Amino acid sequence: MSRSASGVVNGGISFWYADDGLPAVREPLAGDASADVVIVGGGYTGLWTAYYLKKAAPFLRVTVLEQKFCGYGASGRNGGWLYNGIAGRDRYAALHGHEAAVRLQKAMNETVDEVVAVAAAEGIDADLHKGGVLEVATTPAQLARLKAFHEHELSYGEKDRELYGAGETRERIRVADAVGGTWTPHGARLHPVKLVKGLAAAVAALGVDIHESTPVTEIRPRHAVTPYGTVRASYVLRCTEGFTANLKGQKRTWLPMNSSMIATEPLTAEQWASVGWEGRETLGDMAHAYMYAQRTADGRIALGGRGVPYRFGSRTDNDGRTQEATVEALREILVRFFPSLAGVAVEHAWSGVLGVPRDWCATVTLDRSTGLGWAGGYVGSGVATTNLAARTLRDLVQLDSGQAGRTALTELPWVNHKVRKWEPEPFRWLGVQGMYATYRAADQRERLHPSTESSRLARAADRVAGRH
Numbered sequence: 001m002s003r004s005a006s007g008v009v010n011g012g013i014s015f016w017y018a019d020d021g022l023p024a025v026r027e028p029l030a031g032d033a034s035a036d037v038v039i040v041g042g043g044y045t046g047l048w049t050a051y052y053l054k055k056a057a058p059f060l061r062v063t064v065l066e067q068k069f070c071g072y073g074a075s076g077r078n079g080g081w082l083y084n085g086i087a088g089r090d091r092y093a094a095l096h097g098h099e100a101a102v103r104l105q106k107a108m109n110e111t112v113d114e115v116v117a118v119a120a121a122e123g124i125d126a127d128l129h130k131g132g133v134l135e136v137a138t139t140p141a142q143l144a145r146l147k148a149f150h151e152h153e154l155s156y157g158e159k160d161r162e163l164y165g166a167g168e169t170r171e172r173i174r175v176a177d178a179v180g181g182t183w184t185p186h187g188a189r190l191h192p193v194k195l196v197k198g199l200a201a202a203v204a205a206l207g208v209d210i211h212e213s214t215p216v217t218e219i220r221p222r223h224a225v226t227p228y229g230t231v232r233a234s235y236v237l238r239c240t241e242g243f244t245a246n247l248k249g250q251k252r253t254w255l256p257m258n259s260s261m262i263a264t265e266p267l268t269a270e271q272w273a274s275v276g277w278e279g280r281e282t283l284g285d286m287a288h289a290y291m292y293a294q295r296t297a298d299g300r301i302a303l304g305g306r307g308v309p310y311r312f313g314s315r316t317d318n319d320g321r322t323q324e325a326t327v328e329a330l331r332e333i334l335v336r337f338f339p340s341l342a343g344v345a346v347e348h349a350w351s352g353v354l355g356v357p358r359d360w361c362a363t364v365t366l367d368r369s370t371g372l373g374w375a376g377g378y379v380g381s382g383v384a385t386t387n388l389a390a391r392t393l394r395d396l397v398q399l400d401s402g403q404a405g406r407t408a409l410t411e412l413p414w415v416n417h418k419v420r421k422w423e424p425e426p427f428r429w430l431g432v433q434g435m436y437a438t439y440r441a442a443d444q445r446e447r448l449h450p451s452t453e454s455s456r457l458a459r460a461a462d463r464v465a466g467r468h
């Protein structure tokens, strides 16, 4: 963690830890051990999976192995958008039919409420506020995309989504230059670290063995290997998302993509009056290199977007430090959206890694012949999706072990989806750098040359990236 000349704290995992404190680290694995299910990774995916398995079958011996501490990854660093977006839905519609993708979307809508309900039931105070998601357009090209996006979401059964003109958008949040917005009730703002800490405590209380400071170096059928010993189990579930490339044999499975955030100082009542945002909606835009933001419970704006998107060779972490240029770029977005906040100090900046599969589709898989399972590839939509993935992993384990039959979740189209690996370096690095440079150029062009046509540059970048 460091503090720049401008006083911004940079790194320290995230602002959320500066706010709520780093956790005391649990004991590492003490030697060889056995379990029924071993889960690698203590983020939302791993912890929710442990939670639901233990709730469904209290007799199961479940172990979580975490390289640092629970919530060290994206789960302790994200923007706190608990919302119903899921990476890959359109591709799943193309592969399995529209009806299957509608079921997936419905399951995602319900997942937002599931997280809110479990947090309440477990007494986890994660600053949850269900104000929905507002996405805004600030250029004609963005507005055309926003309207198309709105219609597209309705076609997946979202009957309660609303389309706003410039005035209605600004009645909710006074974003300068806003020309339109779309709002869905299926979203809530939360404090990521309060959720992950509460969840880890709930899981430990259920009798799950959590070992922290315990990196898994290799996963083999029925084995999770660490420097301190090997855990043998019928099922080994990989829940390592953006860090997956560090595991033996997984270098090209999911590309670790960076996302960076800033948090302002708390705004004054007068500043909030100039911004609106009484509904605490999560806020996003329709730029190609999009932004996402929330009004925090303690009255700040936390805002994110793409930083340096990808490090050569799938390198991941430096405890959340982000580049000065990224901090500046995010501050510029803040001031472009809210010119009245030009004098507001940015107190903290940080980054984290997402997992991006070659086809940008999130997936949940259990290989019945080896007992190996995994869930992830959520790209930027994992706060809610991890919960759906975890309940699905539970059902797959129960199905495989004969404890239960098929369920609605085991039949969703993202289950057991297969995708090819990423290209080797240097092509991987060149491709991602090129894609994000192109997105930024396309956004700039759309701002400077207003037209309702989305920049051809961005469409080309989407194709190269395998997004469409």
Ligand SMILES: Cc1cc2nc3c(=O)[nH]c(=O)nc-3n(C[C@H](O)[C@H](O)[C@H](O)COP(=O)(O)OP(=O)(O)OC[C@H]3O[C@@H](n4cnc5c(N)ncnc54)[C@H](O)[C@@H]3O)c2cc1C
Pocket (backbone or CB within 6 Å): 040, 041, 042, 043, 044, 045, 046, 065, 066, 067, 068, 069, 070, 071, 072, 073, 074, 075, 076, 077, 078, 079, 080, 081, 082, 083, 214, 215, 216, 217, 239, 240, 241, 242, 243, 244, 246, 247, 258, 259, 260, 261, 292, 304, 351, 352, 353, 354, 375, 376, 378, 379, 380, 381, 382, 383, 384, 385, 386
């Ligand atoms: C800056 C940022 C903002 C985001 N904002 C949002 C948002 O607002 N809304 C949204 O829906 N999504 C958002 N996301 C994505 C979301 O946070 C993730 O999809 C989600 O947290 C993934 O959870 P996970 O448990 O799968 O992965 P992680 O939280 O990354 O957890 C993986 C865990 O595995 C551990 N691990 C890795 N390798 C090993 C190993 N070999 N051995 C043992 N342990 C290991 C790691 O230390 C880590 O704790 C954001 C992500 C980032 C980085």
